[in-house]
Structure formats: C-alpha cells, structure tokens
Amino acid sequence: MIGEDLLKASEILKRGELVAIPTETVYGLAANALDPSAVAKIYDAKERPSFNPLIVHVASIKEAKKYVKEFPEIAEQIAKAFWPGSISLLLPKHSIIPDLTTAGLPNVVIRVPNHPLTLELLKSLDFPLAAPSANLSNTVSPTTAEHVQLGLGSKIEYIIDGGKSAIGLESTILAIEQDKLVILREGGVSREDILAKTGIKVGVNFSNKIQSPGNLKKHYSTSKPLYIVQDINKYIDSNPNGRYSALLFEEKKVLCKSHILSKTYSMSEIANNLFDYMRRADNDNSDCILIEPIKEIGIGRAIADRIVRAASKI
Ligand code: TXA
Ligand code: MG
Numbered sequence: 001m002i003g004e005d006l007l008k009a010s011e012i013l014k015r016g017e018l019v020a021i022p023t024e025t026v027y028g029l030a031a032n033a034l035d036p037s038a039v040a041k042i043y044d045a046k047e048r049p050s051f052n053p054l055i056v057h058v059a060s061i062k063e064a065k066k067y068v069k070e071f072p073e074i075a076e077q078i079a080k081a082f083w084p085g086s087i088s089l090l091l092p093k094h095s096i097i098p099d100l101t102t103a104g105l106p107n108v109v110i111r112v113p114n115h116p117l118t119l120e121l122l123k124s125l126d127f128p129l130a131a132p133s134a135n136l137s138n139t140v141s142p143t144t145a146e147h148v149q150l151g152l153g154s155k156i157e158y159i160i161d162g163g164k165s166a167i168g169l170e171s172t173i174l175a176i177e178q179d180k181l182v183i184l185r186e187g188g189v190s191r192e193d194i195l196a197k198t199g200i201k202v203g204v205n206f207s208n209k210i211q212s213p214g215n216l217k218k219h220y221s222t223s224k225p226l227y228i229v230q231d232i233n234k235y236i237d238s239n240p241n242g243r244y245s246a247l248l249f250e251e252k253k254v255l256c257k258s259h260i261l262s263k264t265y266s267m268s269e270i271a272n273n274l275f276d277y278m279r280r281a282d283n284d285n286s287d288c289i290l291i292e293p294i295k296e297i298g299i300g301r302a303i304a305d306r307i308v309r310a311a312s313k314i
Contacts, residue, residue, distance in 0.1 A: 002145050002159045006117065010124050012157050013038075018045060020134045020148045021057075021121065022162025023113035025086050025171050025188050026141040026275070027148050028057065028131030029156070033067075036098040039130050043100075045155040048137045053103035054130040055088055055171070056110045059122035064110050067094050067128060072176055074200065081197045084114035086167050086188030090175040101130050111171055117162045133170060134159075140220055140275050140282075140310070143168050147279065168272035169302050174202065186302035188271070193298070219309040220275070222282040226289040226311045232256075235290060245286035247277055249294060257286060267299050274303060278310065 009019045013030065016038040021030045029046060031038035033056045043050055058064045061079045065071050068091040071079075075089050093108035102108050110128075113119070122129065133141040134148045134156075142148045145161035153159070172187035172194075181202040183191065191202045229235040232246050236255045244256035250265040252258075259277045262269035281289045291311075296304050 001157070002149060002161050004117065004161055005158075006121050006124065006160070009121055009158055009160050013121075013125060013129070016041075018042065018156050020142075020145070020152070020156050020159040021113075021115075021118045021129065021131060022145070022160055022165065023057075023115045023118055023131075024166045025113070025169060026143055026165050027134040027145065027159075027162075028055075028113075028118075028129070029134035029148075029152065030057070030129040030131040032125075033057075033101050033128040033130035034096060034098065035127070036100045039098065039100045042130060042132065045152055046132060046135070046137050048132065050100075051103050052132075052137075053105055053109065054101050054132050056097065056101065056108055057113050057118070057122060057129045057131050058110060059119055060112060063122075063128065064089075064112065067097055067108060067110060068092060069094055072179075074176060074179065074181060077198055077200065078174065078181070078194070079112070082189060082194075083112035084119060085112070086114070086169075086171040087111060087194075088171045088173045088187075090173060090184060107175075109173055114166075115162050117160055121160070138219060138221055140222060140278050141170060143272075143275050147276070164272075164276075166272070167268075168274060168276075169299065169306065172302070175205065177203075177205070186299075186305045188299065188302065190298040190301065217309060218312045218314055220278075220306050221310050221312075222278050222289060224282055224286070224288050225313075226278070226291065226307075228293055228307060228311050229290050230292065232290050232292060243285065243287045245281040245284050245289050247281055247289060247291040249292070256290070257284060265295075267297075267303070270294070271299050271303055274306060
C-alpha cells in the first residue's frame with residue numbers, strides 16, 4: 001500500500017517488518033537496524049547478497065553518535081555542513097549495531113537523510129533505520145513511490161509516498177583514512193561542493209584498503225542493453241538497423257526516439273531525471289538505449305559512474 005501515514009509506517013517498523021521510505025537521494029527499503037531478523041528481510045526482499053552492508057539512517061548528529069565508537073572532528077565538520085543531506089559517513093560501529101546490518105564489517109555507513117516525512121518518522125522511533133535503495137539488486141534505483149511499487153510492491157507492507165526524490169542519485173559515501181576524507185562512492189554531493197562548503201579536500205581511495213562491497217561493476221542496470229557512444233547520430237548512421245532510444249543531456253536533433261533529461265545540460269536536472277528516464281527508455285519500443293558520455297565535473301562524476309555501471313555487461 002502507498003500512502004503518507006507515518007503512524008502506520010512506525011507501527012509496521014516496530015513489528016520488525018519493512019517499509020519503503022522517501023529520501024532526497026532515492027527511496028530506501030527500511031527496517032529496524034538493531035533487529036537482525038528485520039534486517040534479514042531487507043536482504044531477502046532485495047535479493048541482495050549478504051556480503052553487501054546496509055546504510056543506517058538517523059534523525060540527527062546526536063543520534064548518529066549513539067551507533068558509532070568514535071565520531072572524529074573531521075566527520076563532525078562534514079555532518080554539521082551537510083546533514084540532513086546526501087553524504088554518508090563510514091565510521092567504526094558500536095556493538096549495538098548487529099553484524100548482519102554491516103555484513104560482518106567493523107564499520108557502519110550512517111547518514112541523516114533530508115526528507116521531511118522520513119525525518120519525522122525517524123524522530124518517532126527509538127531505533128535507527130537500515131535502508132538500502134528500494135529496488136531489486138542490480139536494477140535501477142527508485143526515485144518515486146511508484147517505482148518502488150513496481151519493483152518490490154508485493155514484498156512490502158507499506159510505501160511512504162514523499163514525491164519525487166529531489167536529488168535523484170544515491171548519497172556520496174566518505175571514509176576517513178589517516179585523518180583524511182576519501183570518497184568510497186560518488187553521489188549527490190560532489191567533492192567541489194564539499195570543498196566549497198567546508199574547505200576540506202577529499203581524496204580518492206587510492207590505497208583501496210577500505211572498500212565499498214556494493215561498488216560492483218554491473219549495477220543500476222536497465223533490462224535493455226545501454227550503450228555509451230561518442231556521437232549518437234554517427235552511431236546510428238553506421239548501425240542503421242536497430243530501434244534506438246536516446247537519453248540526451250540537452251536539446252538536440254537525433255535520428256531516433258529521445259528522452260531529454262535536461263534541455264540545457266543542467267547537471268542537477270540530469271541527476272534528478274536519470275533513473276526515471278532510464279526506466280522510460282527501458283519501457284518504450286526500442287531495442288536498445290544510447291547515451292553520450294557526460295562531462296565529468298561536479299556531480300557529473302556520480303552521473304558518469306551510474307551510467308558506466310548501467311552499461312556494464314559483467
Ligand atoms: O542515498 C543513499 O545512500 C540511499 C538512501 C536510501 O539512503 N541508500 C543507498 O543504499 O544507496 P545502497 O545499499 O543501495 O548502497 C549503499 C552502499 C553499498 O554500495 C554498500 O556496499 C556501501 O554503501 N556500504 C554500506 N555499508 C558499508 C560498510 N559498512 N562498509 C563499506 N561499504 C558500505
Ligand atoms: Mg542501491
């Protein structure tokens with residue numbers, strides 16, 4: 001069932017069952033993060049491999065501190081600047097967080113999401129919510145309640161409808177390595193945003209000591225093949241026999257059906273429409289989807305990451 005009844009949602013969660021929650025990034029499939037049997041239902045419903053840990057959602061920095069062993073100064077700076085918002089922090093977990101939630105890892109990824117309904121729900125609960133994106137593993141992430149209904153509707157008692165996700169890309173995951181911030185997953189907040197707002201320069205996870213098990217190559221996939229091509233019209237010219245659907249970043253004449261993610265190459269609009277339009281192209285009468293490479297600046301890097309994974313065959 002889809003609705004806005006937060007009392008019903010909290011009653012279901014307190015019973016150890018699943019509820020889909022809206023966030024500003026993508027919809028999440030939530031359960032009591034402190035209850036291993038509730039958390040197990042998330043892995044089942046998503047058909048998610050049990051080695052892939054879940055993000056924990058809380059209402060405030062103060063709440064976050066209850067579930068980690070330490071909250072270093074640099075984490076505090078980031079949390080103060082961006083929470084509620086689209087950054088998740090990897091921190092050493094408190095023993096109260098069950099091993100199943102973190103897939104046996106010693107750290108937990110935690111964030112305060114920026115959606116009024118979900119914040120209100122979190123405040124009404126005395127436990128945090130574990131919530132991965134509310135889609136079947138390896139499929140496109142949901143940015144509306146209807147997307148969740150289509151993919152997981154039969155497996156969830158309740159979906160909170162919070163409208164279309166404002167950002168449309170998953171959160172940026174940061175870890176702290178030798179007192180420095182490193183990006184584990186590109187997402188809704190770019191490294192430029194972080195530098196501008198906090199003066200902190202984030203690095204890449206060069207040492208690869210810390211890994212995000214969910215950074216699998218194939219991910220976010222459409223059911224039709226998706227090809228990244230340098231020039232859509234040239235590609236169609238040389239391969240004239242396909243039925244194509246193009247995903248465009250600006251208004252442009254192409255030799256096939258098209259879905260325009262932004263008329264003006266606005267990165268935030270492209271991010272906001274990406275998953276929804278991948279689904280639309282998947283459902284039109286084309287045989288495959290074409291997309292040109294996106295400029296890798298700002299959140300363009302996170303968008304590129306999702307597109308490359310969606311296009312990956314393995
Ligand atoms: O925006 C988001 O982050 C959304 C919303 C619902 O909050 N959630 C989300 O969750 O994207 P999910 O499960 O689809 O992606 C979480 C990623 C996975 O790649 C997972 O491997 C990684 O975070 N992750 C979670 N906990 C981790 C941990 N303890 N150590 C390393 N990586 C972790
Ligand atoms: Mg996901």
